Amino acid sequence: MRRAAETALGVDVGGTRIRVARIDRAGRILERIVEPVRADRAGFQEQLARLTGELRAPSDTAVGIGIPGRVDGHSGTILSAGYLDIAGLDLAGLIAERTGLPCRIENDATMALIAEMRARVSGPSGLVAMFTIGTGIGGAMLQDGRPWYGGGLSGQFGHIVVADDGPPCNCGRTGCVETFSSGTALGRLIAQDGLPETTRAGDLLARAKGGDSQAADLLERWARPLFRAIETIVSVTDPNLVLIGGGLGAEMTRALARLPSRSRWFSLPIEAAVLGDDAGVVGAGICGLDTLPNSEGGATA
Numbered sequence: 001m002r003r004a005a006e007t008a009l010g011v012d013v014g015g016t017r018i019r020v021a022r023i024d025r026a027g028r029i030l031e032r033i034v035e036p037v038r039a040d041r042a043g044f045q046e047q048l049a050r051l052t053g054e055l056r057a058p059s060d061t062a063v064g065i066g067i068p069g070r071v072d073g074h075s076g077t078i079l080s081a082g083y084l085d086i087a088g089l090d091l092a093g094l095i096a097e098r099t100g101l102p103c104r105i106e107n108d109a110t111m112a113l114i115a116e117m118r119a120r121v122s123g124p125s126g127l128v129a130m131f132t133i134g135t136g137i138g139g140a141m142l143q144d145g146r147p148w149y150g151g152g153l154s155g156q157f158g159h160i161v162v163a164d165d166g167p168p169c170n171c172g173r174t175g176c177v178e179t180f181s182s183g184t185a186l187g188r189l190i191a192q193d194g195l196p197e198t199t200r201a202g203d204l205l206a207r208a209k210g211g212d213s214q215a216a217d218l219l220e221r222w223a224r225p226l227f228r229a230i231e232t233i234v235s236v237t238d239p240n241l242v243l244i245g246g247g248l249g250a251e252m253t254r255a256l257a258r259l260p261s262r263s264r265w266f267s268l269p270i271e272a273a274v275l276g277d278d279a280g281v282v283g284a285g286i287c288g289l290d291t292l293p294n295s296e297g298g299a300t301a
Contacts, residue, residue, distance in 0.1 A: 009052055009099070010285030011065040012108060013037060015083050015135030019277075020051040022060065023285025027118055029278060031055060041085045048091065049098050056099055063101050064288030065091055066108035066280045068138060070156065073149030076105035082136055082170060104291045107155055108280050109138035110147050112245050115283030116273045117142060129239040130273070131157050131226065132246035132280075137178040141237070158182070160229040180225035183248050189218055201251035208258070216258070223255035230256075234266050245273030 007030065012019040014037060021032035033055060038047045052063060069081035080087050092103040113130040125144055132138040139157025141148040148154060158178035159171050167188075169176040179185055190199045193214065201222075207215035230242055244253045253272035261268060273279060 005059050006061045006289070007057070007059045008062040008064060008285040008288035009055055009060055009101075010111075010281040010283070010288065011048065011052065011063065012111065012280030012284055013065065013067050013081075013084070014108070014280070015068060018047065018051065019281040020055055021281045021285065022055055022057060023282055023289075025286075025289060027115060027282050027286055029282065032281070037084070039084050041089070044084060044086055045089065045091075045094060049094065052095055052099055060099070060101060062288035062291060063095050063099060063103040064111065064284035064286070064291075065095070065103065065105050066111035066284045067091075067105060068108050068136065070153050071105060071107040072152040073106065073110070073147055073154070074152045078105065079153070080170075102288075102291055104287050106147070106284070106287055107138065107140060108132070109140035109155060109157075109245075111281075111283030111287055112138075112273070112275070112279035113140040113142055113243065113283070114147070114286055115275055115279045116243055116245060117145060118283075118286060119275055125240070127237060127239045128241045128243065129157075129233055129237065130243040130245055131230065131249075133181065133226075133244065133248040133252045134183050134246040136184065137182050137226075138246070139233075141239070157229060157233065160232055162225040162228045177225050177229040181222055181229075181252070183246075186222050186248070189222055193218055201248055201255070205251060205254055219255045219258065223252060223259060226252065227256055227259050230268060230270065231263070231266065234268055240269065242268065242270045243273045244270060245275070245279055247277050249273050249276070 007022050007024050010023045018037040019034045022030040038044045070079040092105050095103045109132045128142045130140050137158030139155040159176045161175045162177045163175040166175045167179040204215040250272050
């Protein structure tokens, strides 16, 4: 039988910050450390080992790590990680060796979606999709509560092409929705419109609500490409729910609500995620705990 007090270390690796927290089975954060992420290969390994070592406690029984970019859901192999130079690293092996605990690696959006659905009293069954809006754009899908990987790399929603041109993307193409609707893209739009660099999405929403046409136009240019990407996901997969999460999830959901639907064929069941920036680290801890053997000797996930 499991100990009631067992916890896990959840690690959420973002484009700008790394979050490490102790998570209990109820998804509560008991302790956390947040600091700027080291993007270089050696520096990241040192940082990850140091932070997990600092938080390691006797109640910890597993580690879960959410990584941005392309993570093979079947094997946990990191194929690319956006702005981080960690492709090919055996992070699960490294952390298991340093902590003595089993370690699970997933895409960070998958971790966030798991946490969001666990936070719902009666979440929808069937297929659920999530877009995470931050430095870049991530994506994930759950089928009846379990990650849906496709061939292993499903969920690369940030690389849905929504235009024939646009800024170059890290994937090597142009026109990816990440280059139009991410937090990085919002900063570029703000600069192009000559607004102060301190302008935030919330400021633009308040100004647009008050009738400011410049703010309204900027928000539409930011949200419209994502709206097209969501339309694509909905028409192809017919999910019961599309969640918008990440650091800018709430603001993006409000910006999307300003746009009219363009088709009677497809409904867009869009909702804002509720856990904000905590979703990734909470989901990582939950995933870590879910990999532990159950009382019958099998794994829970």
